[in-house]
Amino acid sequence: MKKVLIANRGEIAVRIAHTCAEAGIASVAIFADPDAEALHVRVADEAYSLEGEEVADTYLNVEKILDIARRSGADALHPGYGFLAERADVAQAVIDAGLIWIGPEPQTIELLGDKVAARKIAEKVGAPLVKGSDGNVPDSRKAREVAEELGLPIAIKAAYGGGGRGMRVVHRLQDVEEAFESAVRESEAAFGRGECYLEQFLEKPRHVEAQVIADKHGNVFVLGTRDCSLQRRNQKLVEEAPAPFLTAEQNDLIVNSARDICREAGYVGVGTVEYLLGASGTISFLEVNTRIQVEHTVTEEVTGLDMVLAQLQIAAGERVPLDGDVQPTGHAFQFRINAEDVGRGFLPATGTIDVFDPPTGPGIRIDTGVHTDSVISGRYDSMLAKVIISGISRKHAIRRARRALKELRIRGITTVLPFHRAILEEEAFVSDEGLGVYTTWIEQEFSDRIKDDPDFRQAVPSQERVRMMIEIDGKNAKLGVPAAFMRALVAGGDGGALDALDGSVSGQEPGDQAELRSPMAGTVLKVVASEGQDLEEGDPVVVLEAMKTETPIHAHRAGTLEELAVSTGDKVTLDDVLARIVTE
Incomplete structure (x- = not known):
């Protein structure tokens, strides 16, 4: 293996490029037009344009990607996670093209990618199952x-x-x-x-998983457990390793059944077996992820293993350099820094990063694919960066995390940082007696605090910004300002132009009270209500999609839906009018 094409973007593409460099292997990046200045393009040895903007035409276009592999002389392909990572047909196409596929065999992806088939394997080996x-x-x-x-x-x-x-x-x-x-x-x-x-579905379940690593020589090892219970919309926000507050019996059941499932499936590579742990103590197999996971970092921090390097070695036919299962040392957390507005129910946020100033110090690791001036659109996942904290114990890692997240500064775009800082003060999360959070804890127990706490109500950055060069003390500097503000300056301070700043300058509530406005940028997936329909406050009107997430938009008041301003497939931006709901 001499040159790896990285069929991904963002922080995982940067992560893979770093390991390739340390292993003496050349790396090839690919990029859609909006990612031309992205960090993964900068750090790779070579970079090729996918010549397009939409995901389907770029990062999901297998033909384009394989053509770049051929032109660049790559002899291997790493899919990262997401996009093409768990598609058996893509793995087979890569192999048929004469390249090394850095991942499980296509037939294994197909087998375990079918969650129903995976349940049958789990049942066969005696894994716990609801x-x-x-x-x-x-x-x-x-x-x-x-x-x-x-x-x-x-x-x-x-x-x-x-x-x-x-x-x-x-x-x-x-x-x-x-x-x-x-x-x-x-x-x-x-x-x-x-x-x-x-x-x-188990009531108030924790999400616990086992990290598995297996080679082509029949070795199957478990690298300990992780807890990923802190989620919103069934997607993880905080992960830690090892999973805390498990009994010895629960730990053994998870570790041993994960190994048995992967051995029965003939698994080769790095993969994760996931479980739910109910409040009653009941454990149930969930699924197998046939790829490296976002949270692999915390396992690396407590085992000392480079899991991407292990993937490269396994794909090249080498043995896993282990004699058995690895016992974790210390404790690690990962905080996903997503472009989401906590105060608006974790709605996706878009904009330009004006400042990205990461924390420093011992036990702090930052994995990211963004930098100052990065433009965050609604096309991709909302994750900007991962803050990984390690310590000698869980309590020590929590203290270190408080300091690191206090130091982290991101300006120009709304993020989940206020939530992470708050969760590190929550007894349900930091208690020495047990873990009180579960997969729907945010929705069931924390959402009222989000509504009432002004710390979660961040100012929403303008969706449209203008950048200009200005001179300060004889030095050029780049300044970004809301486009509406610039238009107001050009118009000589005209008040009408300032109204476009959502009342942030004039102090007035803009627009017609009958207008239901979009709280985010996205695409209309479905129109639920119809014109002339009588609605109650909270009834669904449309469903928007952004950053791979569906978000229902509900009526802001009771009344009659007088006019729908959008149709399925329409693109909308923040504050666009979706509908008019009138009252008598």
Whole structure:
């Protein structure tokens, strides 16, 4: 292996390029037009344009990517996570092109990528498992029937999904059909397949996983556990290793069954076996992720292993340099720094990063794909960076994390930093007695605090900015200002132009009170309500998609839907009018 094409973007592409450099292997980056100045393009040895903007035409275009591999002389391809990482057909196409695929065998991806088939393997080896549907469910009507049989709450899951996408947890029978259809849509958008199945959902579950590493020589080892319970919309925000407050019996059950599942599946490479741990102590197998995970960093910090390097070695046919399972040392956390507005229910945020000033000091690691002046659009995942903190104990790592997140400065775009700083003061998270958070803890127990605490109500950055060069003490400096503010200056301070700043200058509430405005930039996936319909406050009107996440937009007041301003497929920006709801 001499040259690796990195079929990804963002922090994972940077991460892979770094390891390639340290291993003496050349790296090749690919980039869509909006990523021409991205960090992963800078750090790779070579970079090739995918000549396009949309994901389907760039990072998901296998033909373009393989052509770049041929032109660059790459002899291997690393898919990272997301995009093409868990597609068996892509793995086979890479192998057929004469390249080394850095990941599990295509047949293993196909087998374990089907969550229903993975459940059968787990059942065969005696892994803990809750009841579920007998295979995929064909439609929403059948989903309701299955939910009645299994009992509530139930989880609707994408059979070929991962990362929390295509998953819905339902507590009321009348919500099953809409939730099923939403899961299917999101799965089709994220993974190209919409098959979904149902299984019982454990109340207040923790999310615990085991990191597995296996080579082509029959060695299968477990590198300890992680806890990923702190989530919003079934997607992780904070991860830690090892998983705290497990009994010896629970730990052994997770570790041993993870090893058995991967051995039975003939797994080769780095992968993760995920479980739910219910409040009652019940453990249930969830799925196998056939790729490196976002949270691999915390396992690296407590084991001292470079897991990307291990992937390269395994793909090259080498043995895993271990004699057995690894016992973690110390404790590590990972905080995902997402471009999301906590005060608005973690809605995706877009804009330009004016300042990115990371913390420094012992035990602090920053994995990122952005820098000052990076433009964050709604095309990709919302994660900007990962702050990884390690310490000699969980308590020590928490203290270190408080300092690091206090030092981290990001300006120009709204992020989840206020949440991370707050969670490090929450007894449910930092207690020495046990972990009080669970996968829906934010929605069930923390959301009221978000509504009431002014610290979570960040100013929303302008979606449209103008950059100019100015001179300060004889030196040139770049200044970014809201475009509306610049228009106001050009107009001689005209008040009408200043109104475009959402009242931040004039102090007035802009717009018609009947207007339902978009709280985010995105694409209209579905129009739920119809003109002339009577609505109650909170009724769904449209569903938007941004950063691979569906967000229902609800009526801001009761009334009659007089006018719909958008249709399915329309692009909207922050504060665009979606509809008009009038009262008598």
